[in-house]
Amino acid sequence: MENKVTYKRLLLYLMIIGILFLYLFPLLWQLSTSLKESDEVFSGYNLIPKKVTWSNYKIAWSQFNVKKYLVNTIFVSGLIMVGTIICCSMAGYAFGQLKFPGRDFLFFLYLGTMMVPGAVTLIPSYYIILRLNMANSFAGLVLPFFFGSAFGTFLLRQFYMTLPKDLYEAATIDGAGSFQIWLKVMFPLSKPAVATLGVMTLVQHWNSLLWPLVITQSPSLKVLAVGLSDFRLFRNIQWNSLMAAVMIAILPMLIILFFAQKFFVKGIQFSGVNR
């Protein structure tokens, strides 16, 4: 009996590992190609390179300008993340804990726009940025997203609503104003929700393509997604260096995933259930 159970368990594990290997094989192949020398790229199909070389990473880093793209991406997505966290926390708190006329109407307005496809807002938003003279600048990349999203406000509102009302009442008795209650009491409590929003925002804007694609012109402003999408247009594709560039582009997110796994899971569950 005991044996049978362990045997089944083993089988299950083997099955899952098998599926995972197949599932992640493209990424393994990408890693493998990025470590191969040019001769081997077009001849060998072995997953482990015969001779491991790091020179592709060097080429990607300096010649392909990935260094610049990476710095830009960190700057842009980081700034958006910070802005989103601050703005959505404040708004989420106001929607969830404070009372003021028009609150529910505004909130429904927020919810109502969550189904609107990005293509609808793209062109007017672009025009607004043009009029603000921010086309082809970091400001143009960041501004439309800096003040947070309807999704983020929704997520934090849901969190603030789960906090007990007594908390607010108790703090009021101590003489604190609504803003201070948020700053001193509520915001520190919201760390898990903020972390969830933070990682979701970071991933979204790290990977975002369309907006940076239309807004930037100068190579010095390009983010990774745009920079990488240029490579597909290159007349001479060096697959090994290209795969190295791809590795560099996804590595930071992989590292964050492994450290903040549970916030990603929460974020997905929230966006799925509440969208």
Next chain:
Amino acid sequence: MKKVTSIFTVILITLVLFSTVWAAPKVNLRYALWDTNQLPAMEASIKEFMKQNPNIEVTIELTEWNDYWTKMTTGVAARTLPDVFWGHLAYFSGLVSKGALLDLTPYIQKDKLDLSIYYQSLLENWKYQGKQYGIPKDWDTICIMYNKDAFDQAGIPYPSADWSWNPRNGGEFVQVLQKLTIDQNGKNCTEKGFDKNKIVQYGIGGLAASEMQTGWLNFVWMNGGHGVLDQPYGNKFVLDDPKSVEGMQFYADLVSKYGVAPTPELQGTSASGWELFVAGRVATIPVGSWQLSAARDNLTFNWDVIPLPKGPAGRYSCFNGLAHNIYARTKHPEEAWKLAKWMDGYESQKIISEYGVVFPAISSLIDVYLEATKEKGPDNIEYFIDATAQTGQWPMHVNWAQIFDIIQREYELAIAGEYSAKEAVELIKDQVGSFLR
């Protein structure tokens, strides 16, 4: 009060963060180009320019060819075009029609620029409705580059300058390419037991719908076709005449019928044809003269160039040239003109010629180029110069971006063998109508 202050602090910090890109002491010019090969030469020339004009700072922006014109189009609307940038005959009229290019005529007159040193045909090309929008920078023609070692291994002689092709059976051209298409057992594609799934070397590479200049348009002309439009800026679509279609079909057949060329991968790229040539996976490749410097730097085998094979109507090569354009809304027209004038002027073209990357538009400088590259080859570089004997011109139209997008998409599938060139051209004709007005 405290809470309000805190909120305003947050907003203030935000605003400060955004007010980054402002104020520069020097005049800063943005200079855009698309060719990596020419970058070092351009940098050298611009360095000299900045030395002579210490108050001007030039930032170079490199964007790959396929993305370049999309960026320029949006740049017109966004008003973010670079001050000075490489222009192309096919696209400059589109930019002019949107009011994006600076008319250089008054500047040329004011500075009494001597234009007689340039090839006059190149100079004419950059006129649109009587106004001059560019001073020629260079010129180029098309030849076929071949891997000598691959010919040696296949045991066939190097191609002769009067090799030819025809649309019926491909002629000598296809025969040579067939002997160069080899599977992993060393059999070529005319031999019995040839395994087309295990091809290690193709006869020719770099064939794609996007490769009009180095590729199919030449075959249209060589078959007696007229080209895409009846005349420069013409509104009549003439690619559907039987001769043109036959030429296009032959070009597609090299991939889908004869199997002597790999199927192009990825829309808008040349099948990474150049990479395959460098890796020794294709034995020949049609190239423009601007690719010679990349060949000198990267090829590890013996190589040379040969003219395109003669077609039924003779031999034609696309003849094209670039120029520097100036953005009409540039904040510094005087400085931008100074830069453009320098870049296309004698001194600068001399510096660039010494790098041996492009043939200079100033006719007397060709010797500088040839002298600079004498050691590095190729042996028969004069074929590129001979190719100017009979040339065709890149089609020009204000809506070229749209027209070419349609041509490329439909013809691509004909090359992949999904349907015939005739069907492709009919589909193209259907769609281009609304842009030919």
Next chain:
Amino acid sequence: MEKTIVPMASTYKPKSSPKKRRQWLTGYLMILPNFLGFFIFMLAPIIATVGLGFTEWDLVNNPQWIGLANYKNLFGDRIFWLSFRKTIWFTLLNVPIQSFLALLIAVLLNRKLKALNLFRTLFIIPWICMSVAVGLTWTWLFNTQFGYINHVLTSLGMERIGWLTSDKLALYAVIFVNVWQYLGWHIILLLAGLQIVPQELYEAATVDGANNWMKFWKITIPMISPIFFYDLVVNMIMTLQIFDLPFAMTNGGPGNATRVFNLYLYQKGFSFLQMGEACSMGVILFGLIMVATFFVFKFLGSRVNYEM
């Protein structure tokens, strides 16, 4: 796993006092930055797009009112209908395959596994990678001459296949990559749904002699049908807006094989500067999403078991 609930805030009853008023002010001020962004880059653009859809506009000159001409042009445009069909087909294939596959794997993972967290993490990896990056990786795998997939085929004695160069196959190849990339996302979501199914139900069924397959159909499916239904709807809305992958992998090619709706909209707007038509396409896409969602709710929603 916890299920997030959506409580509505209690209805507001106006009762003004200086203290209340201060709360109002704070409330408005705290919403302000977020609302400003929302208004300028969401609400106003939505309204503007509808209006601009009736104009001819190249961003350079002022918009010219042309009534319904954009819609008329689009409905007469072969490529518009082609991109429309491609998008519908993309969605029809992607959504069921992706969601069902995710459900199967979620069921497989839904037991007390020591390494569950690790497995979950590994399954999300493709989702956190940028589409452009994995798109490039897959174009390399799909490469006709040197790609790994064709290597496997030829070593099995089959012929090479031009995955991304064939008019007939390219769309399926991109759908395949899309299924792959977002599979993990759906697994995580459905796994959360599965974990709230009471274990006793399965135990009782086992006593009654039900096999695994019967348990799956009789217990799992009905119990998670609300979440699964939600997953389908979300998946549909996201897939109708697909852009990044076809852009990165094929740029709509070969020919028009993978030219989906948003890609054509992008080209209309930003390659050809036909902003008016691009705006009308945005409105049409929004309409499409509304209609599709309505039908899904009407025909599938009624079968969902909400009693839990």
